[in-house]
Amino acid sequence: MAAAHRTYLVAVCVMFIVTTFVGSSWAIVHELNSDNIAKFLKGKLLTLIFVDSPSCSRCRILYPFFVAASQAFPNNPEIFFSRTHDRNLIKQWGVSELPVIMHHRVGMKTQQQLKIDVTVDGIIDEIARLLQGNFADIKRTYSININYKNYDELIVASQQYTLILVHDKDDHNEREVIEQLAYTFRNDDAIMFASLDLVTQRKLRDEIFMTKETPVVMWISHDDKKTPMRFGAVLSHELLTQFVNERTLLQRELSGDLMPEAGLIPLADEIINSYVALIMEGKTEQMQSAIYSIEKLLETSERHHAEMVEYYLYILENIVANGASTSVKDIFKKLDQILVDKEGLSVKQKDIVSRKRNIIAHFLNLQQNYNTEQEALLKEKLQLELENKGKDKKSQRKTQKIHEPITNREEL
Numbered sequence: 319m320a321a322a323h324r325t326y327l328v329a330v331c332v333m334f335i336v337t338t339f340v341g342s343s344w345a346i347v348h349e350l351n352s353d354n355i356a357k358f359l360k361g362k363l364l365t366l367i368f369v370d371s372p373s374c375s376r377c378r379i380l381y382p383f384f385v386a387a388s389q390a391f392p393n394n395p396e397i398f399f400s401r402t403h404d405r406n407l408i409k410q411w412g413v414s415e416l417p418v419i420m421h422h423r424v425g426m427k428t429q430q431q432l433k434i435d436v437t438v439d440g441i442i443d444e445i446a447r448l449l450q451g452n453f454a455d456i457k458r459t460y461s462i463n464i465n466y467k468n469y470d471e472l473i474v475a476s477q478q479y480t481l482i483l484v485h486d487k488d489d490h491n492e493r494e495v496i497e498q499l500a501y502t503f504r505n506d507d508a509i510m511f512a513s514l515d516l517v518t519q520r521k522l523r524d525e526i527f528m529t530k531e532t533p534v535v536m537w538i539s540h541d542d543k544k545t546p547m548r549f550g551a552v553l554s555h556e557l558l559t560q561f562v563n564e565r566t567l568l569q570r571e572l573s574g575d576l577m578p579e580a581g582l583i584p585l586a587d588e589i590i591n592s593y594v595a596l597i598m599e600g601k602t603e604q605m606q607s608a609i610y611s612i613e614k615l616l617e618t619s620e621r622h623h624a625e626m627v628e629y630y631l632y633i634l635e636n637i638v639a640n641g642a643s644t645s646v647k648d649i650f651k652k653l654d655q656i657l658v659d660k661e662g663l664s665v666k667q668k669d670i671v672s673r674k675r676n677i678i679a680h681f682l683n684l685q686q687n688y689n690t691e692q693e694a695l696l697k698e699k700l701q702l703e704l705e706n707k708g709k710d711k712k713s714q715r716k717t718q719k720i721h722e723p724i725t726n727r728e729e730l
Contacts, residue, residue, distance in 0.1 A: 347388055348400040352407055359422050363396040364449060366441070367429065370417040371403055377417040378475045380436040382462055382510050384419070385472065387441035389459045397445060421448065435666045437505055460500035461511035466522045472512070473538065477621065479509040479566055480538040481558070482546070484527055486516045492533035498555045499562070502574045505665050508540075508566055508622035537565070540620065567623065581673025582680055583623055585615055586630045590684065598688045602638050609634050629674050633681060646685060650678045 350358055350367060359365055368384045370377030381401075388399035402408075411420060411429055419436065420429040434440040438460050446453040464472060464482070473480055483489075483496040493513060500511035516523050516532050523529065527536060527546060535549035535558070551557050555572060563569050569580035590597065593608040609631065616627045636645045653675050656663070663671065 346392075346399065347385060348398065350400045350402045350407075351404040355402070355404075355407065358400070361424065362398055362422075363424050364445065365398045365400055365422045366432075366445070367420040367422070368399075368401040368417060369408060369411070369413055369420055370401065371408075374416045375477055378471075379478055379507050380417055382472045382476060383436050383438060383507065384441065385468075386460060386462045387438045389462070390438070390442055390456050397449075423448065435505070435664045436507070437665070439504060440665065459497065460504045461496055461513055464512045464514050464522070465519050469522055469526070472510075474543045476510065477540055478507060479540050479562075480512060481509065481549075481562065482512045482514055482527075482536045482538065483553075484514045484516055484523065484529060484532055484534040484536060486532045489533040492553050495553055495555050495558065496535075499558050502555075502559055502570050502572060503562065503568060504574065505669055506566075506568050506570070506622070508568060508620075509562060537561075576669060576672050576676075578676060578679075581626050581629075581676040583615075583619070583626055583630065586612060586627055587680070589615065590630070590681075594684055594688055597634065597637060598685055600637055605634060605638055609638075625670065626673060626677065629677055633677070646678065646681050650675070650682060653678060 347368070348358065366384075368377075368381060370381065384399065384401075391397045391399070408416075411431070413420075413431070417436070419432045419434065419441070421432055422429045432444055434444045438458055442453060442456060442458060461483075462472060473482075481496070481499070483492060485493055496511055496513060503509055503511070514522060514527070516530070527534075529548075533553060535553055536546040537549055538546050549558070549561065551561070559570065559572055563577075567583070569577040569582075571577060589608060589611045593605065596604040597608060612627065612631050612634065616624060616631070619627045633646065633649060636649060639645070640648070653671060656671055657668070657675070
């Protein structure tokens, strides 16, 4: 059965319900506003409220992960997921930056903001903390199920890459692969993973994907939502992870751990490599060209790369201010110290710091290679000078012999 928007008349207010079909159950995100919120919250143990705005691009990116988290609680009589665009509520709650997740528990007079990562794990772990319950048996799904009703909002309106499995009821192995893949990249909001049931969603199949084959994986770029591209290789966790890494540069291992090159931006590295001597010698005036090139790169960088490109700039500016060798090492030590304080960082924040540490490590490696090359050049120069001195001395001895006066020679 296909999911559909439903309209309910509650007292004198209208409540819209966004539904997402999950397996054999419904995961529901309720739409709230100033008129219906009091009645809706009454008597409910826990309600999460995703606060956003239709014009908020960051909201469009994170909302699918809120929906994915709701899939763990289909038809739950105690835990409810909802959303609001209501400006009066946003003002009343003192929300200054979107999106945020508010929560309300039975007996609370006001809603409170949650300071969490908007990820499936972040949301479900926070629910467990709030309710002091053991949620180990809750089945977490990291990909979302799409249908004709939610496709535009969850796929088209979002500004990230999307990988979609088109399947039927028999494609159990492939559905498991996509779920493994979604788990691998569960902390990255630059990409989302979805499944489309070919049998129940024929309209979406015919209008958008135009395929009757299953299983098929479709790739949708963040900047071209109208042209899904078919993945042509074997549908394995390994190959799909490699494919996603190549397209996004997120650089995850199958386990979800970050690779050593995570955070590195190849185009930025090309710029750094072309100015490496000036950078490592801390030649301030000449380094301005490198800084300008990185700034231009920032203008065209993808959203999830921007912070790392900015970090390249941060390093260069510190080198200009303090000198190459000491500056890079000092930054590295500071980042190490931040990582030591793991209690103060969320999972996403730890990933950001790890990516920045990889950039610093790359600079340190460049510095070490540069120093090694300079030492080799210096050694070669000294060796050449010694050889030249040896040749000069030998030449001098020959000259002395030629001009040496003839003595003790018998006369004819």
